[in-house]
Amino acid sequence: MTGYGPLIPPDSYEQRPLRQQVLERIRATGQAARIDIAKSLNISPGTVTQITSDLISMGLIEEVQAADTGIVRGRPRVALGMRADAHLVVGIKLSDVLDSAVIVDSTGKTLAEAALPCRPTLHSTEDILARTARTLDAVLSVGGLERGDISAIGLGLPGFIDNVSGFVHWSPIMMDRGVGLRDMAQKHLGVSVHIDNDANLVALAELWFGTERERSDFVVVTIEHGLGMGVVLNHRLYRGARGCGLEFGHTKVQLDGALCRCGQRGCLEAYVADYALVREAATALGWLGDPSLASGQVLEQLFEQAKAGNMAARSIFHRAGRYLALGLANLVNLFDPSLIILSGERMDYDYLYAEEVIADMRRSSIHLETPPPEIRTHRWGDLLWAKGAAALAMSGLSEEIISMASEAAE
């Protein structure tokens, strides 16, 4: 057969090659019969047979016996699954307090995990590369593996990251702006690297390994030190025209409003994220920022005060909740997703995730006879963000393999 033409860059929302789409359906469902793939992608069974045969010869998938072991026309049912031993990848997430990593096989099974604490300060690019190498070697040592056993690395960090060019425009954990981090990391580590925004990683983790693998469209909002968003449309991360993902945390909710760490005013993040609450706590409660306390600890104390009836502490959470509701209502009005997943480690602050905030959000979004979007809260830990980075690596790797095979066939 002839090839499918060159890969369209993922920064456009153009059609992807069918081979890529078929592979992703198989990965999403764990195992899939050819006829179900044809139905779900609206293509003919003949096309699916041709494409799956290509993917088998590329070593990406294999025939497996269907979980449903019924007999069809005298033969046991056959399905297609990912080839487990095809590739191992490492996912790494760098954050303000912890660097985490996982090793994952092609079926999504986690083989090893590691997490190393780090200092919550701005880092030089050299530091970031050193942290990445240290975290990589830690997880390899846990798994009893070497760098040469790994086919690709996914690296996630907060900020404005261009997955296509591998460029970090700005990150709240980095001193330098405008860094070609992917290529530098690739050279430093000697392994193929893919980078992305950490909020996109959470969306990828939900898409690949979460409970939403069968859902075509959903939105993930991450609420941590900052505020992030990942949008999945048609089983695929939507990254926008410039490939840097979407910046929910920097949507404006107040003209000339509170100062955000991005330098602009009135960003949602400046009302809702950890640092914004800590800043308010310092002002209203006279906490002058005990330098020995991490922001998480300050917030825990603030939350205790609010529960104990301190009106200033309550008002801090209350205002944050109202702005969060407004921001979420804007998401509903602009994307109309069927599901919004609120994701973060600190899902305990029920002033922020209470029924009241959800009700407030529903009051501020469009009313239709059809039900409003479902809202779920998932309390991801850092290792699951790292798993999203592994999904990024596996996705980048399979795109490369398919693209090279298609070019070779032309």
Added chain:
Amino acid sequence: MTGYGPLIPPDSYEQRPLRQQVLERIRATGQAARIDIAKSLNISPGTVTQITSDLISMGLIEEVQAADTGIVRGRPRVALGMRADAHLVVGIKLSDVLDSAVIVDSTGKTLAEAALPCRPTLHSTEDILARTARTLDAVLSVGGLERGDISAIGLGLPGFIDNVSGFVHWSPIMMDRGVGLRDMAQKHLGVSVHIDNDANLVALAELWFGTERERSDFVVVTIEHGLGMGVVLNHRLYRGARGCGLEFGHTKVQLDGALCRCGQRGCLEAYVADYALVREAATALGWLGDPSLASGQVLEQLFEQAKAGNMAARSIFHRAGRYLALGLANLVNLFDPSLIILSGERMDYDYLYAEEVIADMRRSSIHLETPPPEIRTHRWGDLLWAKGAAALAMSGLSEEIISMASEAAE
């Protein structure tokens, strides 16, 4: 060949049948060679040959001589184009001041136009049906045609409209809420009807007949009596999970802000749309709403006052411009489109569309090294909205034809 399975409902952003995608590429480009279709959709030339042969036998497309009349391998170049005489459709747009209609053939050529003034008041469902019938018959009479000559009608009106179920949840020009308008209009007119939000129609008009036919992703913002938005992703209108489109005008830009005609507070529309400016003019300038003046006339007077140096009038436009910039910056941060088209009849108010507003928007959106979205202003008239309604009818019609052919083949 076997069929492509059932049509996925357009309220999901799932994969569409390839036949539909191929047809839309041909329509978008005017005429296309098979090899270019294969490249643009990332499918094999063999698949394109099979699909175009199906579409020819359905009477939707035909072989035409390529505009580029070069000789390839001794034969004149052949391309595929829409079959002009395949179908005629009518597009109708109802608004607060004018009902407009066009008759369009399968290639997008306009055969007749008509526009009838109407009273700017809330209308009963019976009135809306009567207005639709009157406008339809007016344009048919201009074109020397009868209802039986028309294959489908596209009907656009402002509000929350579900294209899939044909349901009007709410419209600012209708008394009743929750009306199954599509089915009622179909019965009333005796012709197949498709309905949609008027802002979606403008996006469809740009996608089908505008200068952006080749662009895969863009956003249209309509600023008129209300504020609307249409989003095109992957050459296709994005309608969200509930199929009612996206509500830019009802995104909140101020907690507990100005009252909107939708009943909620702080909507962008309540700061920027015509009725909001007229309301401000009444308060600040003591205009108690001369009932003989349409809102357009009040705005023209207000604009004259602003140009003459009236500070209150200037401040009205200035504030509207700042909120519009904030709303547009939120669009950029959430969708990151490569192009935003500002569309409306009243693009003369340079306080709203000035360089200053665009600069303000750029200051409030994410800064990357890559260029920010391009902003264009298009001064559409009502007849071009009607042309979008015709595109809606043509699109619905071709989906029906392809779906029926696929079912018959199974």
